[in-house]
Amino acid sequence: xxxxxxxxxxxxxxxxxxxxxxxxxxxxxxxxxxxxxxxxxxxxxxxxxxxxxxxxxxxxxxxxxxxxxxxxxxxxxxxxxxxxxxxxxxxxxxxxxxxxxxxxxxxxxxxxxxxxxxxxxxxxxxxxxxxxxxxxxxxxxxxxxxxxxxxxxxxxxxxxxxxxxxxxxxxxxx
Numbered sequence: 001x002x003x004x005x006x007x008x009x010x011x012x013x014x015x016x017x018x019x020x021x022x023x024x025x026x027x028x029x030x031x032x033x034x035x036x037x038x039x040x041x042x043x044x045x046x047x048x049x050x051x052x053x054x055x056x057x058x059x060x061x062x063x064x065x066x067x068x069x070x071x072x073x074x075x076x077x078x079x080x081x082x083x084x085x086x087x088x089x090x091x092x093x094x095x096x097x098x099x100x101x102x103x104x105x106x107x108x109x110x111x112x113x114x115x116x117x118x119x120x121x122x123x124x125x126x127x128x129x130x131x132x133x134x135x136x137x138x139x140x141x142x143x144x145x146x147x148x149x150x151x152x153x154x155x156x157x158x159x160x161x162x163x164x165x166x167x168x169x170x171x172x173x174x
Contacts, residue, residue, distance in 0.1 A: 005067030
């Protein structure tokens with residue numbers, strides 16, 4: 001998959017409809033900067049947007065991914081499969097954002113408890129000192145996990161893990 005070629009194809013499709021990047025961005029509810037990034041090959045649209053783009057320009061998703069027009073058409077079953085994959089991708093994003101939100105709330109609560117213990121001067125009592133230390137550790141861990149989750153690092157770890165699992169399955173079936 002050549003992102004530059006895909007970007008050039010998307011630009012060609014947009015120009016065939018005589019649309020500006022801003023106009024196309026309005027159609028898909030994204031920024032014109034996103035359109036520019038797609039057309040320059042810097043990024044790719046999400047799968048669900050890719051399906052919408054294909055419908056809008058009346059081309060196959062395979063044509064977009066190959067960066068050129070083809071004579072053969074995708075059948076309905078393949079399109080339904082791609083839609084299911086897009087739905088799954090969106091569900092994964094929702095789960096991810098919920099996890100991030102819960103982590104943020106847990107970190108705020110732990111920090112709040114730490115602040116109450118510190119402000120009330122309860123650090124002198126060993127029990128509260130231990131609770132405060134635990135809460136501070138929880139906040140630090142939460143910040144670290146939040147940084148990892150929100151960075152691309154976590155997705156790289158997950159992709160690596162999936163490749164390892166795939167290799168294990170292949171070895172087991174051999």
